[in-house]
Amino acid sequence: MESVVNWFYPLIQAILNGLLTGALYALIGMGMALIFGVMRIVNFTHGAFLMLGMYVSYVFFLKTGINPYLGFMVSGAILFVIGYAVYMGLLRRIPGQVDFMVILVTLGLALIITDGVQLVFGADYHQINLPLVARNFRLGTQIFVNAPWLLSFVIALVLAVALYLVVTHTMFGRAARAIAQNPYPSPLMGINVNRVQAISFGIGAAAAGVAGALLLPVFYLYPGVGSQFELKSFVMVVLGGMGSIQGAAIAGLVLGVVESLTSLYWGNEWALAVDFVIFILVLSLKPSGIFGSQRA
Amino acid sequence: MSHRQFIAAAGFFLLSFAVPLVVHSDYTLQILFRVFLFAALGLAWNLVGGYAGQLSLGHAAYFGVGAYGLALLSKVGIPPWLSLFLGVGLAVISAAIIGLVSFRLRGPYFALCTIAFAEVVRLVAKNLPDVTGGDVGTQVPLLFTESSIKSFYISGVLLTALAFVLTAWIERSKFGYYLMAIREDEDTAMSVGVNTSRVKLWSLLISAALTAIGGALYASLFLFIVPDQVMSLDMSVEIAIVPMLGGAGTLFGPVIGSIVLETAAEIFKNIFQEAHLLIYGVLVVMVVIFLPEGIAGTIVNKLRLFKKAPAGSLAAPVPVRPEEEAERTAFRK
Amino acid sequence: MVLLEAKHVSKRFGGLKAVNDVSFTVSRGEITFIVGPNGAGKTTLFNLITGVVHPDSGSIYFQDQDITKLAPDQAAKLGIGRTFQIVKPLGNLTVLENVMLGAFLRTSKPAQAEEEARGILTFLQMEKFLHLPARGMGLPMLKRLEIARALATQPKLILLDEVVAGLPTVEAIKLAMLLKRLPEWGISAIGGIEHVMQVVMKIADRVIVIDRGVLIAEGKPQEVVDRPEVIEAYLGPKYKEIGL
Numbered sequence: 001m002e003s004v005v006n007w008f009y010p011l012i013q014a015i016l017n018g019l020l021t022g023a024l025y026a027l028i029g030m031g032m033a034l035i036f037g038v039m040r041i042v043n044f045t046h047g048a049f050l051m052l053g054m055y056v057s058y059v060f061f062l063k064t065g066i067n068p069y070l071g072f073m074v075s076g077a078i079l080f081v082i083g084y085a086v087y088m089g090l091l092r093r094i095p096g097q098v099d100f101m102v103i104l105v106t107l108g109l110a111l112i113i114t115d116g117v118q119l120v121f122g123a124d125y126h127q128i129n130l131p132l133v134a135r136n137f138r139l140g141t142q143i144f145v146n147a148p149w150l151l152s153f154v155i156a157l158v159l160a161v162a163l164y165l166v167v168t169h170t171m172f173g174r175a176a177r178a179i180a181q182n183p184y185p186s187p188l189m190g191i192n193v194n195r196v197q198a199i200s201f202g203i204g205a206a207a208a209g210v211a212g213a214l215l216l217p218v219f220y221l222y223p224g225v226g227s228q229f230e231l232k233s234f235v236m237v238v239l240g241g242m243g244s245i246q247g248a249a250i251a252g253l254v255l256g257v258v259e260s261l262t263s264l265y266w267g268n269e270w271a272l273a274v275d276f277v278i279f280i281l282v283l284s285l286k287p288s289g290i291f292g293s294q295r296a
Numbered sequence: 297m298s299h300r301q302f303i304a305a306a307g308f309f310l311l312s313f314a315v316p317l318v319v320h321s322d323y324t325l326q327i328l329f330r331v332f333l334f335a336a337l338g339l340a341w342n343l344v345g346g347y348a349g350q351l352s353l354g355h356a357a358y359f360g361v362g363a364y365g366l367a368l369l370s371k372v373g374i375p376p377w378l379s380l381f382l383g384v385g386l387a388v389i390s391a392a393i394i395g396l397v398s399f400r401l402r403g404p405y406f407a408l409c410t411i412a413f414a415e416v417v418r419l420v421a422k423n424l425p426d427v428t429g430g431d432v433g434t435q436v437p438l439l440f441t442e443s444s445i446k447s448f449y450i451s452g453v454l455l456t457a458l459a460f461v462l463t464a465w466i467e468r469s470k471f472g473y474y475l476m477a478i479r480e481d482e483d484t485a486m487s488v489g490v491n492t493s494r495v496k497l498w499s500l501l502i503s504a505a506l507t508a509i510g511g512a513l514y515a516s517l518f519l520f521i522v523p524d525q526v527m528s529l530d531m532s533v534e535i536a537i538v539p540m541l542g543g544a545g546t547l548f549g550p551v552i553g554s555i556v557l558e559t560a561a562e563i564f565k566n567i568f569q570e571a572h573l574l575i576y577g578v579l580v581v582m583v584v585i586f587l588p589e590g591i592a593g594t595i596v597n598k599l600r601l602f603k604k605a606p607a608g609s610l611a612a613p614v615p616v617r618p619e620e621e622a623e624r625t626a627f628r629k
Numbered sequence: 630m631v632l633l634e635a636k637h638v639s640k641r642f643g644g645l646k647a648v649n650d651v652s653f654t655v656s657r658g659e660i661t662f663i664v665g666p667n668g669a670g671k672t673t674l675f676n677l678i679t680g681v682v683h684p685d686s687g688s689i690y691f692q693d694q695d696i697t698k699l700a701p702d703q704a705a706k707l708g709i710g711r712t713f714q715i716v717k718p719l720g721n722l723t724v725l726e727n728v729m730l731g732a733f734l735r736t737s738k739p740a741q742a743e744e745e746a747r748g749i750l751t752f753l754q755m756e757k758f759l760h761l762p763a764r765g766m767g768l769p770m771l772k773r774l775e776i777a778r779a780l781a782t783q784p785k786l787i788l789l790d791e792v793v794a795g796l797p798t799v800e801a802i803k804l805a806m807l808l809k810r811l812p813e814w815g816i817s818a819i820g821g822i823e824h825v826m827q828v829v830m831k832i833a834d835r836v837i838v839i840d841r842g843v844l845i846a847e848g849k850p851q852e853v854v855d856r857p858e859v860i861e862a863y864l865g866p867k868y869k870e871i872g873l
Contacts, residue, residue: 042404111577273419276412470733480719489705489734
């Protein structure tokens with residue numbers, strides 16, 4: 001019995017932790033997938049949006065004492081507006097929406113946002129201390145569930161489902177999917193392409209912002225925190241099939257678990273590397289993604 | 297190259313070689329070194345990204361392999377210049393692997409794949425402290441007997457001149473035409489017999505070699521390198537942005553881009569300390585929106601300074617739709 | 630003598646059989662036209678011959694060599710040239726440079742490629758446009774550019790996909806008369822055409838009719854055009870356009 005306990009429980013714990021983290025990843029990935037699906041924009045600003053959401057929540061918490069598990073809505077709202085404005089004011093103006101230029105602009109924007117935040121807040125690490133953070137629930141005798149992660153899991157799950165329902169059941173969602181399939185005839189069907197695209201971009205940014213807020217209790221806050229999530233978003237979107245929201249969500253969960261297991265057996269530092277190896281493998285072997293449609 | 301271009305270039309390089317005779321400030325020479333380094337890196341990137349149109353955001357991999365090649369191989373006793381040479385070889389091998397996998401992908405997928413590979417290289421360097429020194433970094437030997445910044449500056453000018461001449465030659469050759477054809481339309485290129493995979497790969501190998509040399513020079517100047525410095529996405533982005541701003545697919549673009557960007561960055565680093573990247577970002581965004589042809593591209597169009605219209609630019613070719621053409625132009629005879 | 634032979638070639642895309650058990654031959658020195666209504670499978674056939682896609686079954690021989698599984702650049706090297714239905718000029722290059730690209734298949738020297746390109750462009754009466762960027766050209770010239778580029782590769786067989794579509798009739802006929810001279814230079818041609826029948830009647834040596842992926846008739850233009858199956862494939866207004 002002893003030997004089973006030695007590897008079994010850590011494994012289950014790792015998988016559980018992975019799923020908890022994965023839900024958050026899923027939210028970030030879904031945002032990126034929405035943006036790529038509707039506009040074929042490779043959004044290099046996504047990580048910066050996440051970081052902004054984190055800072056917004058932080059300031060909100062400092063000013064009002066309201067913790068991120070409620071404050072995330074503020075982050076989401078502000079990031080939605082920012083995303084909408086960025087699309088309308090900047091991205092829409094790129095002639096032909098050419099890959100090169102979109103990537104350059106979103107990269108430039110990310111630099112501006114990141115450095116801007118650094119100017120205002122400094123490069124120091126910040127963190128908030130919630131009494132919640134130390135609380136763990138016990139499942140059985142060996143498995144622990146960390147309270148903040150559970151909360152963020154639930155919130156992320158609810159939002160992810162909500163996003164999915166919006167995309168599949170609302171007029172907006174239908175319009176977005178129409179544009180994703182073929183942008184040219186869409187205006188002919190009465191779709192205000194620019195507005196739908198701007199809203200999609202706003203939602204994507206908001207998703208990143210909310211994820212940032214949910215990360216605040218369990219992560220250090222600093223201007224560069226976004227870039228690792230930026231890269232993970234790419235992995236999720238490709239894994240899940242470009243533009244597939246459900247795919248990105250599942251990919252997020254998978255990523256969380258894979259990272260967790262990698263940390264368990266090989267050490268933390270290899271987690272990100274494994275992400276990329278999987279990324280490269282999927283790109284070379286099945287570019288349409290593990291769950292993807294034939295739209296590589 | 298037209299006569300005017302040749303004279304301009306020759307004059308530029310001759311003057312550049314003469315600079316150390318007049319400028320004695322180490323600080324200034326170091327900035328100028330950086331300008332030339334990124335001009336060379338930009339010219340190298342330009343072969344793949346500008347002429348062939350393959351947006352690589354993972355060039356830091358070759359830069360870093362060049363740097364670490366010099367550092368680690370000389371640690372085991374191989375003389376520095378031989379280490380540099382072997383390091384370049386390693387970079388070329390990396391490029392072959394990365395190219396074989398990545399070039400099968402098109403558009404944004406290719407860019408993302410190059411990022412992924414570069415990140416893997418960086419993470420491997422970070423996580424193998426016994427081999428590479430890990431996060432802490434590793435020492436780099438001095439390439440020149442006198443540790444004078446002058447030698448580095450001259451090397452920088454030489455590397456840029458090499459890359460420049462190479463680019464000028466390629467631009468007029470069959471290889472160059474094939475590169476540009478691939479950029480414009482890969483399917484068309486294949487229909488006239490271009491082995492696009494092979495051509496793309498060769499452009500990457502040449503590009504990687506030049507980039508690796510630059511990496512080794514950079515490393516030797518600082519005498520100490522760290523993965524997050526030489527193999528980061530930030531480095532890849534800087535390498536790519538310089539030629540894109542200057543005018544991708546043009547001969548002078550990367551040089552102009554480097555002069556503008558690196559001096560601007562230096563100026564703003566002094567004024568704003570922490571926020572110089574912000575200015576970078578602002579510059580990038582403004583140029584993309586207002587000067588899509590890049591600086592050199594726009595100058596060419598406006599002033600007609602050089603004989604040919606730029607062979608390529610930031611703006612990707614607009615696909616020609618027959619209906620558009622038919623209505624847009626009347627009969628030309 | 631037989632230049633190209635397709636044997637029982639089939640290709641499906643998802644649920645649709647684009648090309649269904651098609652067999653035909655093209656002889657040296659001939660101009661053959663593949664005729665069929667929209668969606669009949671002409672472009673797919675062209676893509677199969679040039680290696681852009683590979684058949685699910687059947688084989689294709691060019692000069693007695695099996696080219697079924699070749700890649701497009703290999704097909705070009707063997708001597709199969711091709712124009713595209715939707716013109717694909719290399720927009721940022723000049724007209725001359727576009728054609729030089731084709732010429733580079735047979736030479737490595739830019740000077741020689743330029744000479745070749747000039748010659749072909751002169752044949753196609755495009756001398757005035759040599760140094761203009763391809764992007765700004767009108768459709769008739771772009772169609773000629775497609776042909777020039779393909780001719781520069783010195784093909785033995787050139788595939789012309791809808792090469793006169795979208796051109797005013799006068800232009801179409803002019804271009805057709807130029808193309809009629811190709812066999813004089815040892816270049817055989819296969820044209821794909823949907824409805825500009827005047828051209829077909831004027832310059833085709835043989836006609837192959839395809840409808841919904843199936844070969845339904847072949848022979849001399851006059852023979853084929855009268856057949857009920859062919860007329861039925863082209864019901865209504867399109868029949869009137871043939872005007873015989």
